[in-house]
Amino acid sequence: MKKRVRNLCVILLVLSMLFALAGCGSAGSSNNGEDKDQNTSVGASQNADAGTVAESTEQPEVQPSDTGTGDSNTLVVYFSRTGEQYTVGVIDEGNTAIVAKMIADQTGADLFEVLPVDDYYPMTYDELTEVAKQEQNDNARPAYAGEVPDLSQYDTIFIGAPVWWGDWPMIMYTFFENNADALAGKTLIPFSTHEGSGLSGFDTKLSSACPDSTVLDGLAIRGNDAQNAQDDVRAEVEDWISGLGL
Numbered sequence: 001m002k003k004r005v006r007n008l009c010v011i012l013l014v015l016s017m018l019f020a021l022a023g024c025g026s027a028g029s030s031n032n033g034e035d036k037d038q039n040t041s042v043g044a045s046q047n048a049d050a051g052t053v054a055e056s057t058e059q060p061e062v063q064p065s066d067t068g069t070g071d072s073n074t075l076v077v078y079f080s081r082t083g084e085q086y087t088v089g090v091i092d093e094g095n096t097a098i099v100a101k102m103i104a105d106q107t108g109a110d111l112f113e114v115l116p117v118d119d120y121y122p123m124t125y126d127e128l129t130e131v132a133k134q135e136q137n138d139n140a141r142p143a144y145a146g147e148v149p150d151l152s153q154y155d156t157i158f159i160g161a162p163v164w165w166g167d168w169p170m171i172m173y174t175f176f177e178n179n180a181d182a183l184a185g186k187t188l189i190p191f192s193t194h195e196g197s198g199l200s201g202f203d204t205k206l207s208s209a210c211p212d213s214t215v216l217d218g219l220a221i222r223g224n225d226a227q228n229a230q231d232d233v234r235a236e237v238e239d240w241i242s243g244l245g246l
């Protein structure tokens, strides 16, 4: 009898160990749990990032790229966000910024970043989507900071942004409209980063906003690839640029 009780105890012990192991396995493979944790830790660095963005509005607006001289005839204009972004978590360099810099490095272009005045965009993804949706519904024209460089120096202007709700972020329409005269007669080349919507008509919308410019074929890059597959993206950018016939 004693032996039977001991065997039963051993079986119960083994069973409880198996359940414990199974529990660990399912916790480890739960993306939701992991994402939640990531989002929580994101909050702390968002505040730090918000400070950085606010300061960056004080920076000079035109930056020579690594290969650019500051007096190139090609310019890359871009808008991009750090903080929490879809599928990539918290980033300290925006997806579009990464692609913009690749284009500048490959063409020797100068860079101009469109930065909002008094940067009010939230650093959490959900809140940012709400603010962006409201701006789109209001057909808003958010102001950007600083002086746009003298565009008469440039023949070719690459213009890129993240797709926001299937469209250019509204601040880019501010840029197009404020500079429509200076952009007339130029070659404009759109590019986007996105998470599934591709170019989202950036090219036709740019043509409508700047009817006196020539708009060439655009490039769409997944934001996640901009962060995590940079060699592939660099090669894609190179192919695209060489096909533009500049």
Ligand SMILES: Cc1cc2nc3c(=O)[nH]c(=O)nc-3n(C[C@H](O)[C@H](O)[C@H](O)COP(=O)(O)O)c2cc1C
Pocket: 079, 080, 081, 082, 085, 086, 093, 094, 095, 096, 097, 125, 128, 129, 130, 132, 133, 161, 162, 163, 164, 165, 166, 167, 193, 194, 195, 196, 197, 198, 222, 223, 224
């Ligand atoms: C407000 C908002 C709206 C978005 N809307 C879309 C969309 O309509 N289609 C899409 O594919 N991706 C959408 N995304 C994902 C972004 O386009 C993508 O994460 C992009 O690479 C972010 O680039 P950035 O880091 O340069 O800002 C949206 C992201 C945000 C923040």
